[in-house]
Amino acid sequence: MDTITVSLGERSYPIHIGSGLLAGSTELIGSTRAKQVLIVTNETVAPIYLERVEAAFADRERRSLVLPDGEQYKNLEGLGRIVDELIESGFHRDACILALGGGVIGDLAGFAAASYQRGIDFVQLPTTLLAQVDSAVGGKTAVNHPQAKNMIGAFHQPVAVVTDTDTLATLPPRELAAGLAEVIKYGLIVDLGFFEWLEAELPRLLKQDPAALARAIRRCCEIKAEIVAQDEHEHGRRALLNLGHTFGHAIEALGGYGRYLHGEAVAIGLQMAAETSVELGLIDAADAARVGALLERAGLPTYVAGLSGRDILSRMRLDKKAGSAGMRLVLLERLGSAVVMPAPAEAALESAMARRIASSQG
C-alpha cells in the first residue's frame, strides 16, 4: 500500500492506495472516528461494493443512500436528497459522509458534506480510475447547473481518500478509458517522463495490470497533491489541472451530460487545447498528433460530432475559468508543460477546434 499526504496544515489528509482497502482495512476504518456515517453511492456501485463498506462500519450508527447513476443526477435535487437523508437520520455536525463511487458521487456527496450544517467531514472512496487519479483528491466539490458544469459548489477537503485498486477490475472499459484521459493530462501538464511512460506502458494499463495501474494512480496523486498543497483555491498554478476542461465542460453541457463521459469530453478537450497550442505556434503539429495518438490508443474520442465550433465557444464563455476581462485557457508550451493564457482571437480558436469537429474530418 502507498500513502500520499495532501499537505494543508490542519486540514492535511492521507490518500491510501492499495489492494483490498474496502474490505474493512485499518485504513478504511481509521479514516473517520465519527459515530454516525452515511454511505452515499449509486445503483451501479452498490451491488458490488456497498456490503463490504457497510460491514466495515457495522459498529457505527450507519445509513446508506443509493442514488441513480449518472452525471445528469449531479444537481441541486441530488443535494436535496442527501440532505433529506441526513436530517431524517438525525445526523449531526459530527457525522461523516462516505462517498463510495466515481466522480459524480464524490462531487455530489462532497458538496453535501461541505454544506450540511455548514460543513461536516467526508471520506472519498473512489471506485473509478477517474476519481482515483483526479476528482477524489483536492477538495473540489460541486453540482451542475443545466447550462454549465460544476457551477454550484465549494472547496471542502475530505478527511481521507481510500483508494482500493481492486475496484478497477469491475470497471467497464469505457470508464477505464475515461480515467486514462485524466492520467494523460497529468503527463501533458507537468511531466513529460510520465507521458512517455504512458506511451510505453499503455498496453499494460489497458489490460488492467494491477502494478501498472497502481503506479499510474500514485504518480497522478503525487502531482495533484503537490499542486493542491501549493494553491488550494486555484488562484494560480492549480488552474493547470484544467487543461482540456474548458473545452470539455462545454462539450459535456451541450451533450446534456449524458452523451459523453466526463473523461471522454476531457479527451476531446485535451486534443482541442493541443490544436489551439499549435495554432498559436506554441507546439508543432507533430506534438498535437502525438497527443491524439495516445488518446486514441487509450480508446478515447479526439473528435466531436454534431456540434459547431461556435456552439462550443459560446458555451465555453460560461465556464468558471472565464473572467470579465475575457476567457483564459490552459494551453501547452511543450508536451509536459502547460501554461494559463488569455484565449486567442475567436477566429484562431474556431480554426483550431474545426480540426477536431467530425463533420470537417473527411
Place this chain on the structure above:
Amino acid sequence: MDTITVSLGERSYPIHIGSGLLAGSTELIGSTRAKQVLIVTNETVAPIYLERVEAAFADRERRSLVLPDGEQYKNLEGLGRIVDELIESGFHRDACILALGGGVIGDLAGFAAASYQRGIDFVQLPTTLLAQVDSAVGGKTAVNHPQAKNMIGAFHQPVAVVTDTDTLATLPPRELAAGLAEVIKYGLIVDLGFFEWLEAELPRLLKQDPAALARAIRRCCEIKAEIVAQDEHEHGRRALLNLGHTFGHAIEALGGYGRYLHGEAVAIGLQMAAETSVELGLIDAADAARVGALLERAGLPTYVAGLSGRDILSRMRLDKKAGSAGMRLVLLERLGSAVVMPAPAEAALESAMARRIASSQG
C-alpha cells in the same frame, strides 16, 4: 459614520454604519471593485431602496433580482433562482453579489455567493435592524430545509457590510421589535452594562431615535466582530451567539417559517433559555422575569401558543448545535454571561418550557 473591522487576516472587512450610506456613498461604491454586480433584494425592499443602489453602480455591468419576501423562500429553490440569474447574465468568478435586504436576503444571497463557481464576493447591505446587528455580520450563510432552519449553508465572509441606518425609518414596528430580540441577546450573553442601557433607553429605541439606534447597532457589531474574529467557524465561543436560537429555530420550523419572524421566535427562545437556567439554579426567577419584562416592553412574544414542549424538544434535536453525544444548549450563568452546557434531562427542559407555553399560562 462609524466603521468597525472584523479582523480575519486576509479576509478582514469593514462594517460601515451611518446615515445615507445607500445613496451612492464612498463606502457603498468602494465596497467592491467588481465590474459585474448582481443586486439581490425582495419585493418589499426593492420599491424603496433598489433604485438608489442601482444608481450608485450605474457604471458597472449590473443586474437586479427581486425575490418574494419571506423566510419560506430561503431554500434551495431560491438558491437556484439566483444562480440562474448569474448564469443567464454571463457573470464570472470575479462578479460580486450585493445583498440588499434583511436576514433572509443576506443568508440566501450570501450562500449563493459562497457556492457560485465555488465562491464569489458579496457585500451585505442590511435594511432591517436584525440584519444590521446580527445576520449581516460574521459570514454565516444558509438556506432552510423544510424540517430545520439553516441546514444547508457555508461560512463565507462578505467583503464589506454597509449599514444605512436611514433604512430603519421605513421598517414596520414588528420588524423593529424582531431586531431588538437580537440586540437584547448581546446584552444577555456578554454585557450586563449594555443590557441595563437597553432597559433605560428602550423608549428611545422604540421611537426610532437615530442616535440611540446607531449606538445599539454599533455595540452589537463590536461584540459580534470580536467573537467572530476569535472563533470564525464556531468551534467554541461563537456558539454563545446562539442563545435562544435552539429553542427559536424549533419554534420557527414548527410554524412553517411563516408564523413567527426569526426575531420573535428568538425572543421566545431567549425566555425559554432563561427559564431553563432558572430550572438548573444558574439564575434566579427574578432574573428570568427581568429578561421577560424587557422583551415584552420591546413588543416581543415570550410565550408560544399551540405547540407542546414535546414537539419543540423533538425538533430541537435536529438543530445544528446538537451532536451525537447529546444536545448542548446556551444558557445564562448570570445576566450578561452565557455558557454552553449539555442540555439538562428532558423532564427539567419540558418543565422550564412549560412556563412559556401559552396553554399553561393561565
